[in-house]
Amino acid sequence: MKIITVSSLKGGVGKTTLSIYLGQALSKLYPKSKILQIDLDHNNNLTDYYLRDEPVDLIEGNSIAKYLTGVKDIDSIITSTAFKNIFIIPATPKLSKTAVGLSWDAGLITRFRKHLRNLNFDYIIIDTPPALCLELNLGIHASDIVLSPIGFSRWNIQGFQEIEDVVINSNESLENGKIKILPVRTMVSEKKSDKLEELQITFAKTFIPKSESIASAVDQGKPLTEKNSIFFEQLAKEIK
Ligand SMILES: Nc1ncnc2c1ncn2[C@@H]1O[C@H](COP(=O)(O)OP(=O)(O)OP(=O)(O)O)[C@@H](O)[C@H]1O
Ligand SMILES: [Mg+2]
Structure with missing residues (x-):
């Protein structure tokens, strides 16, 4: 099993x-694998992509908040999507308030890592909110690798260093395993991606280009075209 968390402090x-298209790329490259996508962002865009036609009651009932508050076991909230091998644990806008109430529970961060590792999936991909909050810590602490999208702005670089600090903190408290961090250039043109390479940061070789077609696919809840899915497949191979 590999647990991948996608984090950045920049919205x-x-x-x-x-998160979405890496999951689909992994599913396409390794058709026998089972993939779980987890939404830890109260803005629930990941949930909206996969479950936009599902009833609110189902999403509420299976939301990650139910697990975090101890109402349900994690395996009971795993929800099917339209993709045979891709499952989701959804979030609702209530997550933020729930998480604030849970911040005192330090054991939760450790338990979440353990509970995810007991599940029967090949890949778990966690989407997190752009803030230093419990949800971000839960995702990062549970992961094997943190992917941090970076666009072309010095503020993004600064935000990356803060994510790096969270990873360093988690690694200090982990007895088994080590969390890696890999910055990924996103929404950049080829020219700008070269500029980013001049910085003292080792990026993933793959960069995700700025593309209207990617934007409209994700906004409409659709899969990518062959041409665009290649970038995510390259990244999937890079982190395998
Ligand atoms: N490669 C791309 N090229 C152009 N537009 C993109 C690309 N990827 C995403 N977008 C668009 O940019 C917007 C933000 O993307 P997305 O929601 O994935 O970012 P995010 O980091 O998760 O945002 P938030 O911090 O609000 O959760 C979306 O409207 C999406 O359609
Ligand atoms: Mg998001």
Whole structure:
């Protein structure tokens, strides 16, 4: 099993888009694998992509908040999607308030890592909100690798360093395993991606280009075209 968390403190850099299409790329490359996508963002864009036609009651009942508050076991809230091998644990806008009430529970972060590792999936991909909050810590602490989308702005680089600090903190408290972090250039043109390479950061080789077609696919809840899915497949191979 590999657990991948997508995190950045900058909003709108393509975290959710990367979470979604990395999951689909892994499913396409490794058709026998089972993939779980987890929404830890109260803005629930990942949930909206996969479950936009599902009833609110189902989404509420299976939401990650039910697990975090101890109402349900994690395996009982795993929800099917229209993709045979892709499952989701959804979130609702209530997650943020729930998480604030839970912040004192330090054991939860450790338990979440353990509970995910007991599930029967090949890949778990976690989408997180762009803030230093419990949800971000839960996702990062549970992961094997953190992918951090970075666009072309010095503020994004600064935000990346803060994510790096969370990873370092988690690694200090982990007895088994080590969390890696890999910045991924997203929504950039080829020219700008070269500029980013001049920085003292080792990026993933793959970069996700700025593309209207990617934007409209994700906004409409559709899969990518062959041409665009290649980028996510390359990234999937890189982190395998
Ligand atoms: N490669 C891309 N090229 C152009 N537009 C993109 C690309 N990826 C995502 N977008 C668009 O950018 C917007 C933000 O993307 P996304 O929701 O994935 O970012 P995010 O980092 O998850 O945002 P938030 O911080 O609000 O959760 C969306 O409207 C999406 O359609
Ligand atoms: Mg998002």
